[in-house]
Amino acid sequence: MKNLLGAPKIQLIITLLPILLTAVLLNFSLPLLINPAIIILSAIGFDFLFLKIRKKNLFMPSAAVATGLIISLIIDPSAPLYVCVAASFAAMFSKNFIRPIRHIFNPAAFGMIFIALVFSSFTSWWGPSALLGTPLFFLILLPALVSAYRMKRYLTISTFFLSYCLIAVLFFGADPQRVLLDPTVIFFSLVMAPEPMTTPAKKQNQILFGLFLSLLVFVFSRFLIGLPLMQRIDPLIFSLLIGNLIFFKRR
Amino acid sequence: MNSRLMLIGGGGLILLLLVGAFLLLSNNSDTTEPTNNPITEQPLNEEQSTSATPAAEATSVSLTSTGFSPKDITIKKGAKVIWTNNSGAPATIDSTPHPIHTSYPELNLGNFMNGETLEFVFPEAGKFNYHNHLNSSQGGSVTVEE
Numbered sequence: 001m002k003n004l005l006g007a008p009k010i011q012l013i014i015t016l017l018p019i020l021l022t023a024v025l026l027n028f029s030l031p032l033l034i035n036p037a038i039i040i041l042s043a044i045g046f047d048f049l050f051l052k053i054r055k056k057n058l059f060m061p062s063a064a065v066a067t068g069l070i071i072s073l074i075i076d077p078s079a080p081l082y083v084c085v086a087a088s089f090a091a092m093f094s095k096n097f098i099r100p101i102r103h104i105f106n107p108a109a110f111g112m113i114f115i116a117l118v119f120s121s122f123t124s125w126w127g128p129s130a131l132l133g134t135p136l137f138f139l140i141l142l143p144a145l146v147s148a149y150r151m152k153r154y155l156t157i158s159t160f161f162l163s164y165c166l167i168a169v170l171f172f173g174a175d176p177q178r179v180l181l182d183p184t185v186i187f188f189s190l191v192m193a194p195e196p197m198t199t200p201a202k203k204q205n206q207i208l209f210g211l212f213l214s215l216l217v218f219v220f221s222r223f224l225i226g227l228p229l230m231q232r233i234d235p236l237i238f239s240l241l242i243g244n245l246i247f248f249k250r251r
Numbered sequence: 252m253n254s255r256l257m258l259i260g261g262g263g264l265i266l267l268l269l270v271g272a273f274l275l276l277s278n279n280s281d282t283t284e285p286t287n288n289p290i291t292e293q294p295l296n297e298e299q300s301t302s303a304t305p306a307a308e309a310t311s312v313s314l315t316s317t318g319f320s321p322k323d324i325t326i327k328k329g330a331k332v333i334w335t336n337n338s339g340a341p342a343t344i345d346s347t348p349h350p351i352h353t354s355y356p357e358l359n360l361g362n363f364m365n366g367e368t369l370e371f372v373f374p375e376a377g378k379f380n381y382h383n384h385l386n387s388s389q390g391g392s393v394t395v396e397e
Contacts, residue, residue: 027316027339129386133364183385184350184387221348225348235348235350
């Protein structure tokens with residue numbers, strides 16, 4: 001039990017659960033109760049299925065649960081159930097099959113891009129945003145204990161967050177207060193950007209990765225937004241996947 | 252060296268968040284009424300003040316849990332749009348694109364809680380897309396005619 005609770009993925013789950021539960025309670029509706037359960041269960045199911053197909057031994061599906069939690073927090077709350085299942089399917093597919101040595105893409109991000117392209121389901125970020133303006137806003141900082149401290153991705157996190165904020169404020173005239181307390185950017189910085197299996201571990205590469213991500217977000221958002229493709233996908237998610245691909249060999 | 256880098260990175264992050272919190276707390280006492288957003292208090296220019304009452308026209312848009320309704324509206328130059336948050340959750344009105352809101356920064360009206368309203372007078376013609384940054388799948392457009 002002690003070993004189980006000491007695993008970084010389990011600790012990440014423990015920090016994500018309060019965010020999800022609080023967000024659901026604050027915006028209670030039947031879909032918000034059902035969709036996360038479906039997303040997480042289908043992620044586990046698909047992970048087991050694909051492991052069987054790959055003739056691998058089944059193991060604790062902590063990665064699937066963590067991916068399911070992340071998807072639950074950022075998927076459109078009004079997404080139909082089949083879209084929710086599709087997001088989990090695509091996430092676990094990429095984790096199990098798009099992997100020369102290890103999987104290349106952040107599974108949750110891949111799932112979100114898949115449903116954006118196939119079902120025009122845009123990323124929502126409703127979960128972390130629900131806590132804005134409440135005393136429980138600090139909950140979205142909890143994952144930092146895992147991603148920054150346990151997984152040692154503090155350079156990715158700080159580089160991305162700082163450079164994003166500076167660029168937004170200095171070059172695009174953004175309100176510093178809104179940028180610094182943007183739940184979307186905070187959640188992305190602390191949970192999605194530093195996913196350890198798909199991002200660099202070396203300090204120098206972490207810094208490069210963080211800078212690359214923030215620059216890419218602005219390039220996509222500012223200069224490529226007119227492209228039909230960019231109308232349907234979230235620049236943060238897309239930048240992360242491009243970053244995963246480019247830094248796959250630079251760990 | 253590891254500890255030092257971690258301290259620097261973590262300290263920078265904490266510092267930024269503290270600055271943000273300070274700004275939030277210091278602004279809260281000044282901006283409790285979203286309808287007092289300075290953007291909505293822009294004086295009409297001379298052309299508008301002498302034209303046929305576009306400023307008297309106001310179109311209402313409701314934000315519910317399923318999105319903006321009506322999603323796409325057409326108004327005259329100088330007319331006002333009033334957004335009401337009936338979604339049950341915090342929301343924003345921000346220009347596209349997400350997440351940097353740079354297409355029409357004047358339309359970055361900020362946050363409004365459930366039950367609150369935001370309004371904006373459109374001083375120029377064109378098509379202006381916006382979205383709820385806190386649930387970026389919710390978006391709409393305002394087409395402004397001469």
